[in-house]
Amino acid sequence: xxxxxxxxxxxxxxxxxxxxxxxxxxxxxTISFVGEDxxxxxxxxxxxxxxxxxxxxxxxxxxxxxxxRATFNYALVRRMPVYLSTKNTILKAYDGxxxxxxxxxxxxxxxxxxxxxxxxxxHRLIDDMVAAVLKWSGGYVWALKNYDGDVQSDTVAQGFxxxxxxxxxxxxxxxxxxxxxxxxxxxxxxxxxxxQGRATSTNATASIFAWTGALKHRAKLDDNExxxxxxxxxxxxxxxxxxxxxxxxxxxLLVGAEQSWLSMSGFLDKIDDNLRKEMADRVxx
Numbered sequence: 077x078x079x080x081x082x083x084x085x086x087x088x089x090x091x092x093x094x095x096x097x098x099x100x101x102x103x104x105x106t107i108s109f110v111g112e113d114x115x116x117x118x119x120x121x122x123x124x125x126x127x128x129x130x131x132x133x134x135x136x137x138x139x140x141x142x143x144x145r146a147t148f149n150y151a152l153v154r155r156m157p158v159y160l161s162t163k164n165t166i167l168k169a170y171d172g173x174x175x176x177x178x179x180x181x182x183x184x185x186x187x188x189x190x191x192x193x194x195x196x197x198x199h200r201l202i203d204d205m206v207a208a209v210l211k212w213s214g215g216y217v218w219a220l221k222n223y224d225g226d227v228q229s230d231t232v233a234q235g236f237x238x239x240x241x242x243x244x245x246x247x248x249x250x251x252x253x254x255x256x257x258x259x260x261x262x263x264x265x266x267x268x269x270x271x272q273g274r275a276t277s278t279n280a281t282a283s284i285f286a287w288t289g290a291l292k293h294r295a296k297l298d299d300n301e302x303x304x305x306x307x308x309x310x311x312x313x314x315x316x317x318x319x320x321x322x323x324x325x326x327x328x329l330l331v332g333a334e335q336s337w338l339s340m341s342g343f344l345d346k347i348d349d350n351l352r353k354e355m356a357d358r359v360x361x
Contacts, residue, residue: 077213077235082154082156084217086143087246089136089222090221092222093133099127099129100127101124105130106118140174143249145185150245154217158197161202162221178199202220240327243257244286256289277340279343288310291306
């Protein structure tokens with residue numbers, strides 16, 4: 077991979093709002109829907125011959141449409157094509173709904189803008205797409221259902237080297253409001269070492285890029301070119317610093333046993349020095 081891969085994860089429904097339970101013994105599992113007008117849909121799911129487990133999950137059209145809009149809006153910001161992956165050959169109604177609504181939203185609201193920018197949208201089966209991701213060099217937005225996005229985001233993060241390099245952005249459908257964060261969580265083990273007064277080599281890259289991502293969005297809303305240039309400069313300095321051989325332990329271990337590494341404070345100090353030099357050079361120019 078030589079270019080970014082953006083995972084677009086639908087942050088609603090599916091297994092994360094599912095009802096699951098243990099089946100105690102023999103019996104029939106059914107699922108039913110009763111409409112406000114009295115319409116009833118009922119399916120027999122399974123005739124249990126013994127104990128087992130069961131699961132029922134859902135999603136809603138409005139949320140899927142909003143997910144499509146957020147995905148396409150973000151792709152336009154990043155100037156990237158979009159791929160949606162589902163298993164609609166098996167889940168014809170459930171995953172098929174994602175495929176149909178994405179196509180509907182794209183055709184009605186985004187096709188013209190995508191064509192003007194030389195971008196494309198395509199649906200692919202998830203198993204086909206996973207294989208393609210391993211062969212391609214990157215440079216696209218990969219839209220996925222909630223669970224699939226949860227799993228594949230970690231695959232992509234580790235494939236690039238470390239969870240410490242992955243940012244996470246929660247975006248509203250209209251693209252106007254974002255929540256930017258590091259994707260790796262709180263790194264509790266390192267915090268406990270810090271509480272003991274011990275130096276840690278925690279990779280701060282994702283946290284820095286969470287801030288720069290928020291600043292870039294603020295700059296876009298305010299039409300603030302100076303703020304945008306600062307955020308982009310900081311991002312470039314972080315990348316150049318790491319590529320120059322100054323990195324935290326998680327990345328050094330991937331390079332090899334001979335690669336030296338910095339503590340988190342040492343890493344941040346190096347970035348601070350390089351950023352000051354870059355900003356001074358820019359002012360001088």
